[in-house]
Amino acid sequence: MSYESKMLEQMAMPTRERVEHALLRSLLRHGGVVAEFNEGEAIVGEIADVFGLTEGQRAAVLKRVYRKENRIVESRLWHRLLFRAADTLAREKLVSRPKATFELTRKKEWMLTESGFDEALRLSDIPAAKKELLPIRSFEVQKLANSIASSPKPENYDPIEPGKRLAKREVESVLRGRGFRIAVVEAYHFKCAVCGLKIAPPDSLLWEVEAAHIVPNHAKGRDDIWNGIALCRLHHWAFDVGWFTILDNYKLQLSGGVSSLPPDEGVMGGYEFIRALADPATGISLPEREDCRPDRAAVRWHQENVFKRKHLI
Numbered sequence: 611m612s613y614e615s616k617m618l619e620q621m622a623m624p625t626r627e628r629v630e631h632a633l634l635r636s637l638l639r640h641g642g643v644v645a646e647f648n649e650g651e652a653i654v655g656e657i658a659d660v661f662g663l664t665e666g667q668r669a670a671v672l673k674r675v676y677r678k679e680n681r682i683v684e685s686r687l688w689h690r691l692l693f694r695a696a697d698t699l700a701r702e703k704l705v706s707r708p709k710a711t712f713e714l715t716r717k718k719e720w721m722l723t724e725s726g727f728d729e730a731l732r733l734s735d736i737p738a739a740k741k742e743l744l745p746i747r748s749f750e751v752q753k754l755a756n757s758i759a760s761s762p763k764p765e766n767y768d769p770i771e772p773g774k775r776l777a778k779r780e781v782e783s784v785l786r787g788r789g790f791r792i793a794v795v796e797a798y799h800f801k802c803a804v805c806g807l808k809i810a811p812p813d814s815l816l817w818e819v820e821a822a823h824i825v826p827n828h829a830k831g832r833d834d835i836w837n838g839i840a841l842c843r844l845h846h847w848a849f850d851v852g853w854f855t856i857l858d859n860y861k862l863q864l865s866g867g868v869s870s871l872p873p874d875e876g877v878m879g880g881y882e883f884i885r886a887l888a889d890p891a892t893g894i895s896l897p898e899r900e901d902c903r904p905d906r907a908a909v910r911w912h913q914e915n916v917f918k919r920k921h922l923i
């Protein structure tokens with residue numbers, strides 16, 4: 611038995627397999643990513659809490675002698691155990707290593723892969739059908755989000771994808787849908803492009819803001835950043851039902867229906883969330899990057915097919 615194994619046994623530390631499972635569940639709670647296990651990182655203590663480790667177990671130090679270099683390296687037994695668990699998960703392709711994640715997000719974090727996500731759901735007794743709805747990043751989806759946010763826009767961009775399948779979607783297009791959501795809300799810094807609302811729940815996992823399709827999914831709108839806009843739930847609804855549209859110059863146009871809107875409707879406290887859009891100078895907040903802005907063809911489609919149509923009825 612190695613010195614490390616002896617120490618683990620002596621200190622009654624949890625088995626590596628149990629730590630692997632705890633790590634996967636913890637990744638799920640943190641939106642798919644956790645920081646490297648450096649000294650002082652909250653995640654190190656958080657997983658120790660899962661096992662109710664004592665101060666002694668948390669502080670136990672492993673001394674390794676490097677004879678050739680004639681030096682002794684000390685490391686926390688718990689950090690090492692955690693690292694070894696993550697390393698095993700990485701070898702099994704259930705998580706990506708901080709170095710690989712860094713390539714995508716510029717953050718040194720362990721990140722779930724799609725198979726790691728499946729495994730974490732299984733361990734947490736969450737039905738696989740919930741997968742698409744959960745705000746979890748995965749290595750594959752993050753890659754897609756990066757590519758959605760950075761691919762060059764084709765000339766004469768068509769926001770409609772004629773072959774888009776709506777009823778039974780392929781795995782690939784489901785992943786792209788998740789990548790679309792990440793790319794869009796990040797481009798708008800998690801803020802509603804109309805009212806600027808930015809808020810996350812107390813666990814800060816799922817931002818309130820949504821990635822709205824300008825040409826909607828049911829009309830086969832593409833999952834591209836140029837066909838997307840970040841909107842709070844209220845403005846997402848108001849946009850989809852045609853209360854307002856986005857003009858070519860990114861100003862808003864409010865529906866004429868506002869003239870017959872009863873005074874007690876569309877008001878939240880003192881905030882007139884519909885009438886506030888009446889000022890023709892009101893526009894949307896755009897992403898800093900010009901190549902991420904909504905495409906003209908997409909906003910024109912909305913003007914013609916959602917906004918004007920509602921007025922004809």
Ligand SMILES: [Zn+2]
Nearest residue numbers: 802805842845
């Ligand atoms: Zn809003």
